[in-house]
Amino acid sequence: MLLLRLIIILAAIGVWQLVVASGAISQDVVAAPAAVARELPSTLSGSEFWSATWATVHTWAIGLIISMAYAIPVGLLLGSNDVLYRMFRFTIDFLRTIPPVALIPLALLLYGATMKMSLLLVIFGSTGPLLLQSMYGAQHVDPQVHEFARAYLLRRRDIAWRVVLPSAAPFIATGIRISATMSLLLAVGAELIGGSPGLGANITFAAQLGDIPQMCAYIVACAALGATLNLGVIALERRALAWVPGHRG
């Protein structure tokens, strides 16, 4: 299996090389893997690259953490209280479907091409999944467990911490995973379109300068970052949720 996977990966790269080398897609659009590979060492050794990566990761992380800080508690609260849930349902449903990208022009007006702008976008976009999943999680607490807690007269606070939160944990984890992907998308998107510091901006700059190999190098970097962050989040999730019965290990 490992061999087969390797073959497919190599085949994919090979097709890429072929498509560009044969001129089917011009060198002015996409660089051949060979050219990108040649470009990578100089790009990776420059401080420009690392500061851009740091900026993107920074925006991504801070935005995600801020969102989690308010969206998860609010979501749990709304999910646990039937009246509140029904009051907020339509509103959240509506706000949730606003494409976060719609915020970019306004954010640009407000903050210009700064990290604040990308941060605003990330926070706006990552709230939705976190809120929704936390709500689901709170709603899906096993009613028997809830009954048990009340029968034993556990305090409200204890119920929240020891019953609702752990039950909702798998849902929250899913929300974090979805938000994490979305946050990266929005961070890079904001940088790309708005020019705020980060990998996205560098992609645009390279494209504007006509330096296609470097542009592709940055795109590959984004892909690698996306994959790494994804794996990181999944690994954390696995560790944190190891105790959940039936959780996909």
Place this chain on the structure above:
Amino acid sequence: MGTRPPRMKARVTDHARNTTLELLLPAILLGAWWFVSAGSTSQYFPALSTILAEFHRVWLFSHFSSDAVPTLEHLAVGICVATVIGIAVGVALGSVALLADACAPVLELVRATPIVALLPIGLLLLGIGPRFQIAVIVYGATWPILLNTVDGVRAIDPVLRDLARSYQVPRLVQLFKITIPAASPNIMAGMRTAVSLAVSVVIFSELIGATNGIGYQILQAQHMFAVSEVWAGMILLGILGYLINVLFRGVEHLVLRRHRGRRHPSR
């Protein structure tokens, strides 16, 4: 009209109460927004009344056909094409277990790449215009559909495969009457993601490479510092996003009518 039986009466008032409850918050929020922003002199947070006036001026209906309609058209075409490709390739990959496993790392990597990062390539390749928009939507929407279809096909109960083989069900019939319906909860989950992603992505594409469209319109407004118009565009996107979502949920409900009781996994 005679008296309704007590149980039915209770249900009707219940329903009315729920709807009121649900609309209460938006009404309060909108009212609050209106009043708080009424005398606003802030450059970036104009009065709601101004915003709504702009909304009326631009989107009802002078720019509707010239900008909103193209965006919606591109969206519709892109999603349809993505659905066909996603399901076709997804079924093909999902049916050959070995292939699906072998392609997994490559597929995962492509999936983890933020699609926005690839937009510049698309722009260079296709130039500004509808081709770019549709291509971007197709690319973005295909992946969730494809990956979920693969999952769905692989999860098909082996009994159904035995059924098809032992009763000599012809290939085409098997595809359309067994495989695709069996995978449809997964396919619909993928489409749900794809639709909201497509809405995001089309606006992205209009912000960097379009000559018309809602995103383009908002961008123009932003360049001209017409803040109220930017807000108006955002409201339009919110409304359209919501309506598209509602429409899709209706479609999903219809398609999955007979699948009640089955798991609805999502990626």
Place this chain on the structure above:
Amino acid sequence: MKPAAATADPQVSLTPLISVRGLVKRYGTDDTARLVLDDVNLEVHQGQFLCIVGPSGAGKTTLLRCMAGLLPPTAGETVLAGVTVTKPPPSVALVFQDYSRSLLPWMSVRHNVELPLLSKQIPRAERHRRSAEALNAVGLGTSAGRYPAELSGGMQQRVAIARALAYRPAALLMDEPFASVDAQTRADLEDLTLYVREAYGMTVVLVTHDIDEAVYLGDEVVVLSGSPTRVRERIAVPLGPRDQLATKSLPEFTALRSQVLQLIRRDRQQAHATD
């Protein structure tokens, strides 16, 4: 609808319809290999009702699947009407144990029954006719437009049987078809199977772990040994027309039943002894 009890001992021809010769099935190829079937030989004659019993884990399902062409044997062969079975033959219909999983929930009962007919290039009118007839035969004539999820377990299994009937196979292979229903429904379905066999002149091979059922239904009972499986014994069941009450109170029934039970028990004890 309660079908009338069927007569036993129909006209059986001399050449077997299905011939299983030296069937061997091994899973895996290295040290983890598991020998499930070890030289199984049996014959089923046209019009016969053969029941196959054995201790659990005896590879009964494996045997049936090999006979149905769903599983290639490691050695040996199954011959159906003179042709070696390499893939599912068109003259065999399978009724699965888990009916709820084998019926397509997105299709109506009628369409489920008509599905296998699509392979035989039968025009729509004829398909309708056959499905209506088959559903009537199993007592579900009025349920054609309903959906599987609306039906009870017993009714779903009837639909599966109707589906097999509409297919007009030469042989019906049933894999523990009544294991998942309650006793009363099982009795009804057993009688239904007998009726249908009589009405359509079908050959039936039924695998079950229920000894009572095997003796009640079969003209012949084949007892399999434990794993690795081979045929332990073939027992003829000359009990005449069947009736749930009358037949099961016959002393001959009890005798045959004990005979089968003894064979299976002995096998289990031997298996334990060699552990």
